[in-house]
Amino acid sequence: MTSPNFTSPKSLKTLCKSLRIKDENTFIAAGCTDLLIHLNQQRLYDYKIIDITHLTELKKIQEQNHTVTIGACVTMTELENSPIIARYFPALKDAAYHLGSKQIRNLATLGGNIANASQSADTLPVLFAYEAELEILDSSGRIRLSKVMDTIEGLGKNTLKKDEVILKIYLKKSAALSAFSKIGARSSVTISKLNACIKLDLTESSTILSASIYLGAVGAKPIQAQLIEKALTGRMLEGLRVDSLSPCIKDQIENAIPTRASKHYKKQAALGVMEDALGKIAALYLGASSEKEGTL
Amino acid sequence: MKNLNYVGKSLLKEDSRDKSAGKTKFICDMQREGMLYAKLLLSEKPHAELSIDTREALAQTDIIAVYTYADIPKKLYNSHQWYPGIAAEFDEYLLSDKARFMGDRIALVVGKTKEAVERAIPKVKVHYTELPAVIGLEAASEIAFSKEITCGDYEKQFEKADYIIKDSGCTPKIHHAALEPHICLSELDDQNNLVVWTPCQTVFQIQHHISSVLDLPYNQIRVIKAVMGGSFGGKGQTVLEPICAFATHKLQKPVMLYMDRRDAILGTRSRNAAKMTVETAVDKEGKILARKVVAEIDGGAYYTNAAAIVMALGKKLFRLYDMKDQYYKGSTYYTHTISGGACRGYGSPQAHAITEVNMDHIAKVLNLDPCELRLRNLVSSGAKDLTGAPDIGNAQIRECVLQGMAAFAWQEKRQTIKNKNTARYAYGVGMACGVHGNGYKGAYPDFTQVDMSLLSDGSILVKISVHDQGCGTLMTMQQIAAEALDIDTSRIKVLEADTFMTPYDSAGTQASRVTFVCGGAVKNAGEKLITELINALCELKDCSSDSVETKDGCLFIKNSMQHYTYGDIAVLYELKYSKKLSVFVEYESPANPASFAACFAEVRVDKYTGEVMVLDCLAVHDIGQSVNPALVEGQIQGGAHMSLGMALFEEIEIDAKGYVKSTNFSKYHLMNAPVMPHVQVLTVEHGEPYGPYGAKSVGELAAVAPAPAVVNAINFALDTSITSYPVTPEVIISHIMNEA
Known part of the structure; x- marks a missing residue:
């Protein structure tokens, strides 16, 4: 369907053509789960839409030798159900599963969650922890790569130029185990008040070689939890109790939001978020080791 | 009691299929x-x-009119006043002369399309000259209404008491969250009558307000209760209809006035926030000697229900526990916030929220089981209301507690639940009781008229001004009529309220009066009609009424082969006597007994995140007689949903300056399906003497006891003394921190 206010490009070439005439009233639409709210709240009526959901290559999850490529229009439901994602990036599967409601997840896309740059975005801590990269197209047809963490400014802002669009997300495959956890006003179908991705490289005996941890909703964009990373490194995952990390978890939140009234709650709540995520990783670790034993 | 054929059966209400298939037409689907x-x-x-410039908005394409205070009749009304006899402050205009709260009606934009209207609204230029705002009960000082209710001399008892246990707590302003935001449609009929379609609770109240504000006679105003997508009291007051009718009256065109969620939260009504202090005097044995309850109520910017909420809240305090001496004082204050209105339970949820937590506090001090404490003090069947209000009736609350204790395995759980505790999770069980009324008898005129006819094909037409809010009122009336008339519900049509078509009803579908009062009226009319029918047969066939039996729409003359359908007799009777078989009844409620409930809950509290999961919930209701068990169960579960939401999540957040923060469902948190526990339902059905076939109310009471049961369970789990609602994760964590 094409009208002066609505284009639905089926090739990158026609997409570039649309991007060339994109102005501040033109919006890129994929899942529309945030866009429609934005249009309603801002009372925007005279807008134009570039619908990118007809670009088939943006809807695929593809595995290469060292990377996995996720199209910008891949939905949360597709991420949640993908064996490739489950195998290499368990935290991303988790984050996709905990985002919004089933109805939202059926429509909401990974590209949209990135570009929308909400401080509560659920996939961002995961993409930060995996140092995901974006493939970005501009109206001239030029493609550039940029890290997700460099593209996100947070609070709804990103560094994409007016004529740019995210095409793909690249994630490096790794043997690390990871998990996502969040808390909101309710236990599900809720916007994160605090979320976290923990990614651990473990030895066979569960010693933590390195940790990459990002916390969301304690700043404009996810922050790296270096204190907690440091506290975890070198310790055994098995038998790890979150109480033993309590002081550094609290310090981490204090450092992130020293002036916010919500810090008192979040300091305590972060213990729960960390325990949940570490518990999930421990379960993955046990699953992985028993699988190994089974093959022996 | 004779065997019941229709009452007590879980019959499917007739609109179920269309509603579940999405075929039902709501007002937003109507076109003119x-x-x-x-x-x-x-x-x-x-x-x-305010200073409002409408010129730019009026210049927009397809905009027909923009009305402000300058355009409307300068006639004040009170949107709560359901008939002219009720004393009330008149302080609302159709459109306000100044802004008295964030959400006050200040202009109406009328256009040919929704899009035109939406585009024009931001073009209405409003210049606000801000004035200091009074926000919250702490800041409030201007009293709208205040009243004391007493029995005995509480002070004397306080001197004698072994213990006086005191608790203070707050309950928040709550949004009703009906799925359908407020809406109405007005038009002129062929005779130039003003016709208003509205999903409302009292058509005569709306007729009254339109008449008084627009200065039109009642008999030119036809208000029709439309299909409703939920109310919970939120559509009880007259908010949209008069201004919509005004637009139609001015423009001589059909007008649909609609709201979105933000409007419905900001611009309609809320459950009144309340602060209560409860002091209870008890002796060592756990007998309550006396109680003093002081309630401060946030009435919002307009008077609306300032008096009603004080009375509704206070009266419940005298009908649950047996104590001779009690003092209550309730005061409603003006603030610059959303006005109060009916909200499922009308004062009962607020009252019990604090008093029932106070009961557990007493139990803790006396080292008594909370159920045991209650059993020593609950009212019994035949109890009197010591304030002089109507008798309490066949109170079966003790039975509710006893049955609940057994079904919930209360004693065992109370003793062993903490064995489940871990470093992170604390478990607890708690319970609470609640009481609610059955109409207005004793306070306001409480009667209804029924026009019931037997038609020539044997079907029955019942005209009565009921308003089905989606809970199955029509099916309830059909079942009661079917029982009285001994004819299948499918042959009975019950109309909904329409000021031109259905006869007068004194008080509308509110105050938990419909099953008890309107149901009583339908039973009464049905009994009269079946008597007329039997007499007609006797006259026609020269037999005695003793020899006539009815069965499923047919009349049998004993010891003969003769039988007739109801339709046969209607036709024969009309032919021979030039009369129609019909009755007109004006039925005044004979009583106003209490309905009771006991609720039991099990919770798991996450001491890290503050999250509370309600793992198990059992509601035991004393309802006299279930007219339709499936509908009763639905009411109790839906009521529990609202009450649990009040316990844990729901609050219209208003900041210190008066700005509302929770204007949509991502910020106003309802209990959603994943966190909603399965609510088990038990009913105690020992018959209420004056209720139709023994029935009494359930729908409002269902929203009362679950909240304090959950808070009691949390306090038991954490050994805290939380008394304010909602108990959000932040509240849990701050209590854990403070008490550590």
């Missing part, structure tokens, strides 16, 4: 030739003088 759309512009400021 030349219909205009209208939307209110609500104040963005809590308190301000």
Whole structure:
């Protein structure tokens, strides 16, 4: 369907053509789960839409030798159900599963969650922890790569130029185990008040070689939890109790939001978020080791 | 009691299929030739003088009119006043002269399309000159209404008491969250009558307000209760209809006035926030000697229900526990916030929220089991209301507690639940009781009229001004009529309220009066009609009424082969006597007994995140007689949903300056399906003497006891003394921190 206010490009070439005439009233639409709210709240009526959901290559999850490529229009439901994602990036599967409601997840896309740059975005801590990269197209047809963490400014802002669009997300495959956890006003179908991705490289005996941890909703964009990373490194995952990390978890939140009234709650709540995520990783670790034993 | 054929059966209500298939037409689906759309512009400021420039908005394409205070009749009304006999402050205009809260009606934009209206609203230029705003009960000082209710001399008892246990707590302003935001449609009929379609609770109340504000006679105003997508009291007051009718009256065109969620939260009504202090005097044995309850109620910017909420809240305090001496004082204060209105339970949820937590506090001090403490003090069947209000009736609350204890395995759980505790999770069980009424008897005129006819094909037409809010009122009336008339419910049509078509009803579908009062009226009319029918047969066939039996729409003459359908007799009777078989009844409620409930809950509290999961919930209700068990179960589960939401999540957040923060469902948190526990339902059905077939109310009471049961369970789990609602994760964590 094409009208002066609505284009639905089926090739990158026609997409570039649309991007060339994109102005501040033109919006890129994929899942529309945030866009429609934005249009309603801002009372925007005279807008134009570039619908990118007809670009088939943006809807695929593809595995290469060292990377996995996720199209910008891949939905949360597709991420949640993908064996490739489950195998290499368990935290991303988790984050996709905990985002919004089933109805939202059926429509909401990974590209949209990135570009929308909400401080509560659920996939961002995961993409930060995996140092995901974006493939970005501009109206001239030029493609550039940029890290997700460099593209996100947070609070709804990103560094994409007016004529740019995210095409793909690249994630490096790794043997690390990871998990996502969040808390909101309710236990599900809720916007994160605090979320976290923990990614651990473990030895066979569960010693933590390195940790990459990002916390969301304690700043404009996810922050790296270096204190907690440091506290975890070198310790055994098995038998790890979150109480033993309590002081550094609290310090981490204090450092992130020293002036916010919500810090008192979040300091305590972060213990729960960390325990949940570490518990999930421990379960993955046990699953992985028993699988190994089974093959022996 | 004779065997019941229709009452007590879980019959499917007739609109179920269409509603579940999405076929039902709500007002937003209605279309009229030349219909205009209208939307209110609500104040963005809590308190301000206004200067409004409508020129730019009026110049927009397809905009027909923009009304402000300058355009409307300068006639004040009180949106709560359901008939002219009720004393009330008149302080609302159709469109306000100044902004008295964020959400006040300040302009109406009317256009040919919704899009035109939406585009024009931001073009209405409102200049606000801000004034200081009074926000919250702490700041409030201007009293709208205050009243004491007493029995005995509580002070004397306080001197004798072994213990006086005191608790203070707050309950929040709550949004009703009906799925359908407020809406109505007005038009002129062929005779130039003003016709208003509205999903409302009292058509005669709306007729009264339109008449008084527009200065039109009642008999030119036809208000029709439309299909409703939920109310819970939120559509009880007259908010949209008069201004919509005004637009139609001015423009001589059909007008649909609609709201979105933000409007419905800001610009309608809320459950009144309350602060209560409860002091209870008890002796060592756990007998309550006396109680003093002081309630301060946030009435919001307009008078609306300032008096009603004080009375409704206070009266419940005298009908649950047996104590001779009690003092209550309730005061409603003006603030620059959303006005109060009916909300499922009308004062009972607030009252019990604090008093039932106080009961557990007493139990803790006396080292008594909370159920045991209650059993020593609950009212029994035949109890009197010592304030002089109508008798309490066949109170079966003790039975509710006893059955609940057994079904919930209360004692075992109370003793062993903490064995499940871990470093992170604390478990607890708690319970609470609640009481609610059955109409207005004793306070206001409480009667209804029924026009019931037997038609020539044997079917029955019942005209009565009921308003089905989606809970199955019509099916309830059909079942009661079917029982009285001994004919299948499918042959009975019950109309909904329509000021031109259905006869007068004194008080509307509110106050938990419909099953008890309107149901009683239908039973009474049905009994009269079946008597007329039997007499007609006797006259026609020269037999005695003793020899006549009815069965499923047929009449049998004993010891003969003769039998007739109801329709046969209707036709024969009309032919021979030139009369129609019909009755007109004006039925005044004979009583106003209490309905009771006991609720039991098990919770798991996450001491890290503050999250509370309700793992198990059992509600035991004393309802006299279930008319339709499936509908009763639905009411109790839906009521529990609202009450659990009040316990854990729901609050219209208003900041210190008066700005409302929770204007949509991502910020106003309802209990959603994943966190909603399965609510088990038990009913105690020992018959209420004056209720139709023994039935009494359930729908409002269902929203009372679950909240304090959950808070008691949390306090038991954490050994805290939380008394304010909602108990959000932040509240849990701050209590854990403070008490550590």
